[in-house]
Amino acid sequence: MKAIITVVGKDMIGIMAKVSNVAAEAQANILEVTQSVLDGYFAMIMLVDLSAMSWDVDELEKALRKNAEGMQIHVMHEDVFTSMHHV
Amino acid sequence: MLNVSDILETISMIEDENLDIRTITMGISLLDCADSDIDHSCEKIYNKILRLAGNLVATGERIEKKYGIPIVNKRVSVTPIAMLLGASGGDPVKYAVTLDKAAKAIGVNFIGGYSALVQKGFSAGDKELIASIPEALAKTDYVCSSINVGSTKAGINMDAVAMMGKVVRETAEMTKDRQCIGAAKLVVFCNAPEDNPFMAGAFHGPGEPDCIINVGVSGPGVVRSALAKMDDRDDLLKVADKIKKTAFKITRMGQLVGSEAAKMLGVPFGIIDLSLAPTPAIGDSVAHILEEIGLEQCGSCGTTAALAMLNDAVKKGGVMASGQVGGLSGAFIPVTEDQGMINAARAKSLSVEKLEAMTAVCSVGLDMIVIPGDTPADVISALIADEAAIGMVNSKTTAVRVIPAIGLKEGEELDFGGLLGRGPVMELSRLSPSKMIARGGRIPAPMQSLKN
Incomplete structure (x- = not known):
């Protein structure tokens, strides 16, 4: 399955590295990344392939949150977004 | 790839605006x-x-x-x-x-x-x-x-x-x-629906298959927040359109979860009920949507019109999003389960009579209303008859779920806790309908029944 990781919060050094490190550890393959910094706020959206991942989705979310404290992080199944926003 | 703002919108719907699947x-x-x-x-x-x-x-x-x-x-x-x-x-x-x-x-x-x-x-x-x-x-x-x-x-x-x-x-x-x-x-x-997933009125009708999954989605908070972002001068066509689009998104999520649940359990997927069902949580109120449309408080003149528009727009958005819409599908107005309604009832802005008018244009009926504990049984029966008449004539579901607060007087409150909420005892006419109720028998089906 594919999932979307979103990271929103105050911009800080190393945030990208922290998130991708956890993704690598979980065997989540990063397919696409878009990110922007607006007015000091960092927003990143990452499309990952979880077919090789051995963890549960909520384990991945917990690990990401632990590693990047102070950021709002969500991991959600890609289908949620495609079903809601594509006709 | 998906649009960034769409993704962030979904996340904030779930995190901040109480979007959820209300029930499987x-x-x-x-x-x-x-x-x-x-x-x-x-x-x-x-x-x-x-x-x-x-x-x-x-x-x-x-x-x-x-x-x-x-x-x-x-x-x-x-x-x-x-x-x-x-x-x-x-x-x-x-x-x-x-x-x-x-x-x-x-x-x-x-x-x-x-x-x-x-x-x-x-x-x-x-x-x-x-x-x-x-x-x-x-x-x-x-x-x-x-x-x-x-x-x-x-x-x-x-x-x-x-x-x-x-x-x-x-x-x-x-x-x-x-x-x-x-x-x-x-x-x-x-006119009880046979496939309604919401309690307390859910039952499995005799025309249904052996086993089925029905899903109730909800999201009054999402609708309210979408309207709050609009300009106060936007006209009602635009407001209705916004509600419709939001209902579409909510329903699509329900469709996804419902079909997944049916697949995992190995039973057929029945229907999605599109109802906007409030909870006592802050920001999860249907009354607040009506107030966001432009009323000082729920219960004022204009409430029925705003609710009619809301109810219709929710259905239109939902029908486009799923081929299996059923159940009650509309806006619920349970008084004790909706913080905005509770406030309006406490302030006496909202009366049982106004609620009755509202039930003619929304999806259920007189729901979760606390009435005085000494209300005679005949008065409750007559209230049920009124509500049933609205449903019968308008070919829609109506229902009565009132709670006589035994031992309590007007102004005092019952507190059920959890999703059932709390609410003040509301005033009810004390004039006697006893003679009519004692007659018994049946009110014959109206002309609307002869559609064949």
Whole structure:
């Protein structure tokens, strides 16, 4: 399955590295990344392939949150977004 | 790739605006559990519910984890028990106790179907079941009961209406040491839908398949927040359009979760109920949507018009999003479950009469209204008759779920806790309808019934 990781919060050094490190550890393959910094706020959206991942989705979310404290992080199944926003 | 703002919108809907799947309800037919021996019948019921719904709660939790979407309730609805009672005879409360035991064993928070369909008259088991409701609801924790007393096709069974006034009162009396909670689990319907996933009115109609998954989505907070972002000068066409688009997104999520749940459980996917169902949580209120549209407080003049527009726009958006829309599908207005309604009732901006008018344009009826504890049974019956008449004439579902606050006076409050909420005792006309109720008989079906 594919999932979307979103990271929103105050911009800080190393945030990208922290998130991708956890993704690598979980065997989540990063397919696409878009990110922007607006007015000091960092927003990143990452499309990952979880077919090789051995963890549960909520384990991945917990690990990401632990590693990047102070950021709002969500991991959600890609289908949620495609079903809601594509006709 | 998906649009960044779309993704962030979905996240904020779930995080900040209380978007959730309100309920996954498994409908189970108990027709094959009927037996001339009531104890055998109860045993078959218990085994069938455990066999089919044993994994319901665990499956719901797996879906929550997989998609990151909260699923608030997992529930079961069953064939109206009066049908089984007709075959078995005996003490109907045994069925209620069996359903309660099964609900506790599988971990669901409500089980609906302690019901009878008597719109045209009583058949075997119906009267006995109705008479047993107060005891059944006092002796159980999770069982919900509903009685259908009228329909557009059949008219209104006024004998049943007269009985239900007394039953509602007695049910409240028998649970008066528990905030009269029994009456909060009892609904009197006109045109009851057979596939409604929402409690307390859910039952599994005789026309339904053996086992099915129905889903209720919800999101008043999402709609309100979408409207809050609009310009105050945007006209109502734009407002209706915004509601429609938001309802579309909410329903699509329900469709995703419902089909996944059906697949995992290996049963057919029935319907999505699009209702906007409020909860007492801050920001999850239908009244606040009406206020966001532009009313000072819910209950003011204009409330019925705003609600009619909201109800219609929700349906239009939802119908586009799913091919399997059913149940009640509209806006709910349960007073004690909606913080905006509670505030309006406390401020006396909202009256029972205004609520009655509102029920003519939204999806249910007089719902979760606390009435004075000394209200006579005849007055409750007459209130049920009024509401059923609105449903009958307008070919829509209406219902009455009022809670007589035994021992409490106007202005005092009942507090049920959890999703059922809390609310003040509301004023009700004390003029007597006794002569009409005592007449009994049936209000004949209206001209609208002759559509063939």
